[in-house]
Amino acid sequence: MHITNIISQYFGKFAKFEFPLFIQKFINGAYxxxxxxxMSEFRNPKFYKSLNDLFTRELAIPREIDKDKDCFISPTDSLITQCGNLEDDLLLQIKGMEYSVEEMLTYNCANNFAKVKNGSYMNFxxxxxxxxxxxxxxxxxxxxLIHVPGKLYPVNLKYLNKQIDLFVENERVILECTHEGKLFYMVFVGALNVGQMVFNFEPKVETNSDAKEIKIYEYESLxxxxxxxxxxxxxxxxVVMVWEKDFVQLExxxxxxxxxxxxxxxxxI
Structure with a gap:
């Protein structure tokens, strides 16, 4: 197991521990x-029983979303670190640092590589x-859903600029998706101190564990x-999103x- 995974497991244990109320309130407030x-859209920090509860907080006030059926909305609150069109099967981790979409998606998506070549992508x-x-x-x-075990390098801008093939080496979960017959992928990339990536529709997925083999979950109509x-x-x-060629126009x-x-x-159109 890589040192980044070990550090992340220990941090995960700390983050999910429920301290006595007065200590937890102090930890949450300090964080x-x-x-x-x-926290204007969320509950008061004192109500979260652990740092994990605070990290994974739900919106207390429903968020308005763009309901136009012809548009894609952001899946997260995030910084767009890179976006654009793939050059053949290459996309950018950060300006000046390329990697292969085939390596990120693994051979388990091989049947669709031709569709996403020269497609569009966005990093969140x-x-x-x-x-x-x-x-x-x-x-x-x-x-x-494809779960790919791997390392847990940090994914901040500093590491994006120096760690080659970061999105290929890190643990990740890949969703292969279709919308009106068109293909796109959502790739959720693990990082240092990410104790776990949780998927509500697939409780069997267990990330940041001792797993070494790729696991695939297939669905007929989800x-x-x-x-x-x-x-x-x-x-x-x-999160990295990749769309097949001529599917979308990015903002x-x-x-x-x-x-x-x-x-x-x-x-x-």
Whole structure:
């Protein structure tokens, strides 16, 4: 097991521990103040029983989402660190650092590599202070879930600029999805101190464990509705979305912070 996984497991144990109320209130308050969390859409920090509860907090006030059926919404509150069109099967981890979509998606998606070549992509980085839940960007069907064990390097801008093939080496969960017959992928990338990635529709997935083999879960008809909560990161991390060629037109969002529910792309006519 890589050192990043060991560190993350120990941090995960600390984060899920429920301290006596007065200690937990202090920890939660200090975390909120230190990171500058905006809690206006959430419960008061004192009500969360552990740091995990605070990390994975639900919205207390429902979020308005773009309901246009022809648009994709952001699945997360995050920073768009890179986006654009693939050059053949290459996309950018960060400016000047390429990696292969085939390596990220693994050979288990080989039948669809031709479709996503020269397609579109967008990277969403969730910092530790962001809302950690991820939602459906549109109405779609999940065809398969692929859990790929791996390392847990940090995914902040510093590491994106120096760690080659970070999204290929890190643990990740890949969702293969279709919308009106068109293909797209959502890739959830683990990171240092991410104790777990949780998927509400598939409780069998267990990340940041001792697993060494890729696991695949296939579905015949798993329908997901736009805005539906898919699960959550236990700490900040990254989501990469990849669309097949000529499927969408991306909004110009590079370097901008986006909110879950905000339009990020529109289907090509």
């Amino acid at each position: 909120v103040k230190f990171l500058g969390l905006n 980085y969730l910092s530790p202070k962001d809302y950690h839940r991820y939602h459906a960007p549109c109405d779609f069907k999940i065809n398969k 329908d997901i509705k736009k805005g539906q909560c898919l699960g959550y990161f236990k700490m900040g991390s990254t 110009k969002l590079l370097g901008q912070n986006v909110k879950y529910g905000q339009r990020i792309a529109k289907k090509s």
